[in-house]
Amino acid sequence: xxxAPGLSVRLKLTLSYAGFLMVxxxxxxxxxxxxxxxxxxxxxxxxxxxxxSLTSGVFPVRxxxxxxxxxxxxxxxxxxxxxxxxxxxxxxxxxxxxxxxxAEATRLATTRSLSHRxxxxxxNDEFRELADAFDAxxxxxxxxxxxxxxxxxxxxxxxxxxxxxxxxxxxxARTDPTHDTGxxxxxLRAVNTxxxxxxxxxxxxxxxxxxxFTPEPVDLSLLAEEATETLLPLAEKRGVTxxxxxxxxxxxxxxxxxxxxxxxxxxxxxxxxxxxxxxxxVSTGVRPGRAVLTVENxxxxxxxxxxxxxxxxxxxxxxxxxTDHAGVGxxxxxxxxxxxxxxxxxxxxxxxxxxxxxxxxxxxxxxxxDG
Numbered sequence: 369x370x371x372a373p374g375l376s377v378r379l380k381l382t383l384s385y386a387g388f389l390m391v392x393x394x395x396x397x398x399x400x401x402x403x404x405x406x407x408x409x410x411x412x413x414x415x416x417x418x419x420x421s422l423t424s425g426v427f428p429v430r431x432x433x434x435x436x437x438x439x440x441x442x443x444x445x446x447x448x449x450x451x452x453x454x455x456x457x458x459x460x461x462x463x464x465x466x467x468x469x470x471a472e473a474t475r476l477a478t479t480r481s482l483s484h485r486x487x488x489x490x491x492n493d494e495f496r497e498l499a500d501a502f503d504a505x506x507x508x509x510x511x512x513x514x515x516x517x518x519x520x521x522x523x524x525x526x527x528x529x530x531x532x533x534x535x536x537x538x539x540x541a542r543t544d545p546t547h548d549t550g551x552x553x554x555x556l557r558a559v560n561t562x563x564x565x566x567x568x569x570x571x572x573x574x575x576x577x578x579x580x581f582t583p584e585p586v587d588l589s590l591l592a593e594e595a596t597e598t599l600l601p602l603a604e605k606r607g608v609t610x611x612x613x614x615x616x617x618x619x620x621x622x623x624x625x626x627x628x629x630x631x632x633x634x635x636x637x638x639x640x641x642x643x644x645x646x647x648x649x650v651s652t653g654v655r656p657g658r659a660v661l662t663v664e665n666x667x668x669x670x671x672x673x674x675x676x677x678x679x680x681x682x683x684x685x686x687x688x689x690x691t692d693h694a695g696v697g698x699x700x701x702x703x704x705x706x707x708x709x710x711x712x713x714x715x716x717x718x719x720x721x722x723x724x725x726x727x728x729x730x731x732x733x734x735x736x737x738d739g
Contacts, residue, residue: 385456
């Protein structure tokens with residue numbers, strides 16, 4: 369936005385300091401003058417002893433006092449003005465020095481990189497709080513940009529893979545007419561299905577990240593039951609037992625997004641389980657002010673370092689990619705995004721016996737607002 373040039377903040381503060389000092393000086397001199405007018409008579413009679421060269425008579429004391437006081441008062445005000453301008457300029461510069469560092473950090477952030485930090489020294493005050501808040505914002509912004517860059521690179525890689533496979537299959541069909549076309553069509557269909565699943569997952573992740581939904585009352589226990597029933601055939605196919613403990617768990621949010629969150633968690637627990645006789649535990653409940661959904665499964669032992677990376681887009685742990693229903697590497701990333709969009713917290717904890725425990729905590733409605 370184009371703006372008309374104006375006075376700098378430092379100059380405005382300098383003029384404010386000087387003006388305040390001048391007003392205070394004028395008021396002080398006025399008070400002195402009123403004091404003198406109160407106790408000094410208008411005229412005084414001068415009586416001199418005989419033989420003196422002076423003559424007795426009545427003299428105007430106040431007018432003579434004004435002739436002496438006015439020039440001195442003007443000199444004092446001139447000194448105060450100079451002192452106010454010089455001192456105000458120095459003080460304003462010292463007071464605004466932190467803002468200069470913050471402005472320089474802002475320019476660096478817009479023109480170079482987000483790694484620069486202000487790190488304002490000194491004790492805690494308003495400028496220190498502003499600088500620390502700006503540093504924290506830069507850190508979050510840097511992490512967000514880095515995450516977006518990794519996501520874009522990973523998404524490009526994941527989308528390029530099925531396209532490259534499709535291109536290779538088409539080239540094979542074109543150069544080798546004797547090759548089994550039924551097998552080529554089958555593989556093309558599988559690759560195309562994976563590309564479609566990946567694209568839909570990316571769209572869902574983008575939608576959840578925008579938090580563009582209308583909050584409505586949701587019961588997590590009903591969503592857990594629906595997700596379990598939907599994925600029960602997959603669990604039976606893989607020899608996984610699902611145990612549920614769903615107490616009424618009211619919260620507020622998007623019905624469809626929270627159902628997707630629950631489905632992703634249960635699907636992840638089924639797919640990344642033991643090869644046979646695995647178990648999945650799904651439970652919901654209410655804690656003080658929180659609605660809690662917990663999905664726990666058996667499986668291979670996972671290290672805390674590996675678990676901390678599982679919510680990153682396209683992140684897959686060791687031996688976590690199966691031949692079927694492997695997903696596209698966005699399941700837990702979508703869960704994390706939906707959780708954050710609902711002002712919730714997501715906790716992943718490796719089980720000592722193997723497997724993973726995932727807990728989602730969402731804000732619970734205040735019972736006092738019911739009715």
